[in-house]
Amino acid sequence: MTANKVPEPAIHVRGLEKSYKEVRVLRGVDFEVARGSIFALLGSNGAGKTTVVKILATLLKADAGTARVDGFDVATQPADVRESISLTGQFAAVDAILTGRENLVLVARLRHLKDPGRIADDLLERFSLTDAGTRKVSAYSGGMRRRLDIAMSLIGDPPVIFLDEPTTGLDPQGRVEVWQAVKELTGRGTTVLLTTQYLDEAEQLADRIAILHQGRILVNGTLAELKRLLPPAKAEYVEKQPTLEDVFLALVGTNA
Secondary structure, X not given: OOOOOOOOOOEEEEEEEEEEOOEEEEEEEEEEEOOOOEEEEEOOOOOOXXXXXXXXXXXXXXXXXXXXXXXXXXXXXXXXXXXXXXXXXXXXXXXXXXXXXXXXXXXXXXXXXXXXXXXXHHHHHHOOOHHHOXXXXXXXXXXXXXXXXHHHHOOOOOOXXXXXXXXXXXXXXXXXXXXXXXXXXXXXXXXXXXXXOOHHHHHHHOOEEEEEEOOEEEEEEOHHHHHOOOOOOOOOOOOOOOOHHHHHHHHHOOOO
8 A cells, every 4th residue: 555645845945044245144944834834934023034035935046055835946946936926025015096806806917817806806705805895995904905915915826825924013903804814825725934023923823833033943843832842831820811902802893
């Protein structure tokens, strides 16, 4: 009987290095991302998260090391990599003059897809934006813009999506909206590499978390595995008080 073949990771990174003049930004980064999972690259500003994403998205060349995305080498097969990915940067790349639906239709047409109107309507429904679809994006909240941005990144069904600090600058309500949208992605088999500096974001979303510090991966594992790195907590009675975020969301709700 033939043994079950382990599927190739959606992202495979080995020994990635990058320097800007005298500054070593990446110092030998290694990790893998399983297909259909959410992988969080967690680190403070300047840790090298965006540099990793730029290399994987073929926007930047590494000084050393190898990286494969959806089975394609980022250095020797950049066109194939670009066909397999979508990148959402730190700021929503939406046209505020157009409506939400018009933004989606425009991207679908640029990608020469059939029936762009149906594609737009399906994505508006999937990301709970149907009622706002005919409104100009200039009237959207930050969370709604981000959800629309993520919806636009799904046009053409790319198997791998890079989300570079997707909730930067959002209020608590907007962050929850984006978290819900990201969780929706893997339900349909999309692989997500998420960069963030927010610990709670990685905890909420990721199947696996890698902590990047000064250009190196310090640890890489599931949340439960990372928690086991610390000594067991002592059992003590503590009265848990609601956080300010709990109060805010209880008062304003979680729907836009």
